[in-house]
């Protein structure tokens with residue numbers, strides 16, 4: 723295997739983009755580098771006693787398509803809740819609407835690698851290894867300074883992981899990976915290491931290893947784990963880990979809305995089933 727092919731394969735395994743600009747590894751220099759300060763690394767959410775809970779994969783600024791998918795399952799904002807696995811922004815046409823969604827009391831999200839890169843760009847200290855604008859981040863430059871600041875504040879407040887109580891136990895959401903196959907590790911992360919995709923903290927947002935190696939080992943100390951980041955053709959389960967980014971942000975993809983109680987995609991509500999009995 724040629725060296726370039728070998729490198730390319732490793733980048734795929736690590737979930738690292740093929741087009742990398744700037745230095746790698748980033749110089750520690752980045753003494754001025756802002757440290758991500760999620761409100762809390764792991765956010766714990768009590769059970770929903772009034773309605774249903776769903777998880778959705780990467781949204782990437784395709785909020786209209788997401789809304790259509792929610793309509794199809796009869797999502798009720800009065801009692802249902804939606805948990806996103808991160809990558810709310812970049813690539814799609816409506817990234818600027820992210821603030822409106824994050825304002826909704828029924829919408830929650832963890833931080834994906836794109837949310838992290840957008841935050842860094844918005845505070846004027848771009849994540850140096852990746853050219854964020856070429857990864858779908860142009861939308862930020864169209865915003866005013868005030869709007870960019872508001873986006874930065876909201877993205878910075880996203881937790882790295884969310885735990886939702888269900889009748890079967892805690893279900894955890896983290897964008898790409900759970901380091902060490904142990905959910906408890908998420909509470910020991912050093913968020914200052916987020917600039918290195920190989921660090922435990924970085925793997926949470928960048929790793930594609932499990933899906934690409936079909937690793938079906940279980941993540942300990944959690945009932946089930948939900949990931950996005952790695953786009954799959956259909957809902958993929960490996961051990962107790964669910965991959966649900968079915969490319970709703972792509973022309974031929976679709977949004978999977980995973981019912982957290984059943985750990986299965988939500989059924990569409992047909993017109994006839996919506997009619998009163």
Ligand SMILES: [Mn+2]
Nearest residue numbers: 809834835951
């Ligand atoms: Mn991602």
